[in-house]
Amino acid sequence: MKYYYDPQNRLPYKKRLRNRCIAIAIFVAACALIGSCIFKNDEKATQPRGFVVNGNYLTAESKESIKDTLRVDSSIIDSLKEAHRAIKLKDTLTESAAKSLIIGDARATTEAAPEASNSAAIDTAGTSIPENDPVDSVHIKNQKDVFLAQKIDNMLRRFKPMYGVVLVVDPKSNEIIAWGETKDYKVQNEPDFFVKNTFPAASLAKTITIAAAMDANRYSLNTPVPMLGASHTLYKRQLRVPENYHGTTISLADAYAKSANPPLALIGMEIGAKRLREAARNLGYNMNFPGGIPGKSSYAPPDTGYGLAEASCGFTEATTLTPLLAAAQVRSILTKKPLEIPWAENIAPYAPKSRIALDVKKFNENTYYGLRMAMIRSITNGTARKQISTRNMARKNFAALDIGGKTGSLDGQDPHGRYEWFMGFAQSKENPDKAVVVVVMQVHDLQGYRSQPATQVAAMIMNYWAHQNLWPQK
CATH class of the missing domain: 1.20.5 (Single alpha-helices involved in coiled-coils or other helix-helix interfaces)
Known part of the structure; x- marks a missing residue:
């Protein structure tokens, strides 16, 4: 078969x-x-010599394993200590995250948890302080907003910029409410960078150019400007616009928001050095302030040529700016009032002890409106868009605020390094009286480590301020 x-x-x-x-x-x-x-x-x-623990033979490799485990346990204990400290200080931003870490509950317990989840992770990242960096809390306790000052101090110790200064001002009273400063990677007890006038203004000088252009009634936010070449360069060929030009253009607002050098240079050359100097005067440049507080910020554009183009877009180290004056400029734009230097009662001689009227003029109402909207454009569609967003802020806070600002970066010599600026504001949409001015200036080593971007630091400060001031405390 x-x-x-x-x-x-x-x-x-x-x-x-x-x-x-x-x-x-x-x-x-x-x-x-x-x-x-x-x-x-x-x-x-062939097993190497060791010792016995609980009846088990322990080798050298086992010893190293135990050491590693102990190190992990030590880091967990440190984290628990930091969480307990956050709750003890009533830091509402990190309190929910801290309690979650201590009791092991990862669930959200408040209705605000979905909006605050990303910001809690960001802010708790800046609260751990290295053990070899002792904290002198005297300068923290002497500030107007102690909790915000503590937050800034923690961030500086965590991020470690080579040189840096953070300045927070209440625009309504023009009083300095919190600050922080580092030199050679170490936190300082005195804010002497406030008055130092050797820092290049970089692209923050573009504020002068658009202020002069709008105050002369020759430009509006939507006026198209020729855009030749890359935005971050400034070659002479980018300043030669052919007759009957029909190429790429960019609006005045976008040129400012995206910090485009050639368009702002062309605007400055068109309106002239005289108008630029007048606008700079209204913004506090070339002024000797009472008591020399702060030092005189310099702005000296030549009448013609490439030097005028450089000054118009901030592409020169000759234009300098102090952090105090930067805060004063933002406050003036936000409140539509003449320039006034921020003050504080107990940090003399680094800030005035009281409000002092200055001999400066106002811009017209349209200019203040245009400056404010151009700054907001920098956040929504410009150089600060990436970091000042829900990436570093709670969605609830970001949606509740009108945020504006200006970024800038340029190499400088005193101190030597790469300068990075942010000056801006955050204002409640529902209650415009609730607002804050933030200035961050950092100097990075050209060859080495760079800390977090100035825009990210500013976003975290605004986020913390919003948590403390916009929502009722429970």
Whole structure:
């Protein structure tokens, strides 16, 4: 009798492949078990000296493993200590995250948890302080807003900029409510950078150019300007606009928001050095302030040529700016009032002790409106868009605020490094009286480590301020 192979009774391919895998796995497991039994005695004979813990033989490798475990446990204990400190200081931004860390509950317990989840992670990242960096809290306790000052101090110790200054001002009273400063990566007890006038203004000088252009009633936010070449360069060929030009253009607002050098240079050359100097005067440049607080910020554009183009877009180290004056400029734009230097009662001689009227003029109402909207454009569609967003702020806070600002970066010499600026404001949409002015200036090592961007630091400060001031405290 003959038997014929019937392909219809053969198992499906998937089942056959599964059976083969199972068979191979069983075979490998069996080989491993046999091998472990054979070589077990040899391993014991050649095992290095150690000691016995709870009846188990502990080798040098085991010792290192235990040390690593202890290090992890130590870091967890440190984290728990920081969480407990956050709750003790009533830091509402990190309190929910801290409690979650202590009791092991990762669930959101308040209705604001979805909006605050991303900001809590960001802000708790800046609260741990290295053990080898002792904290002198005297300068923190002497500030107007102690909790915000503590937050800034923690961030500076965490992020470690080579040189840096953070300045926070209440625009309604023009009083300095919190500040922080670092030199050579160490937090300082005195804010002497407030009055130092050797910092290049970089693209913050573009504020002068658009202020002069709008105050002369020759430009509006939507006026198209020729855009030749890359925005971050300034070659002479980018300043030669052909007759009957029909190429790429950019609006005045976008040129400012995206910090485009050629368009702002063309605007400055068109309106002239005289108008630029007048606008700079209204913004506090080239002024000797009472008591020399702050030092005189310089702005000296030549009447013609490439130097005028450089000054118009901030592409020169000759234009300098102090952090105090930067805060005063933002406050003036936000409140539509003449320039006034921020003051504080207890940080003399680095800020005035009281409000002092200055001999400066106002811009017209349209200019103040245009400056404010151009700053807001920098956040929504410009150079600060990436960091001042829900990436570094709670969605609830970001949606409740009108945020504006200006960024700038340029190499400088005193101190030597890459300067990075942010000056701006955050204002409640529902209650415009609730607002804050933030200035961040950092100097990075050209060859080494760079800390977090100034825009990210500003976003975290605004986020913390919003948590403390916009929502009722429970």
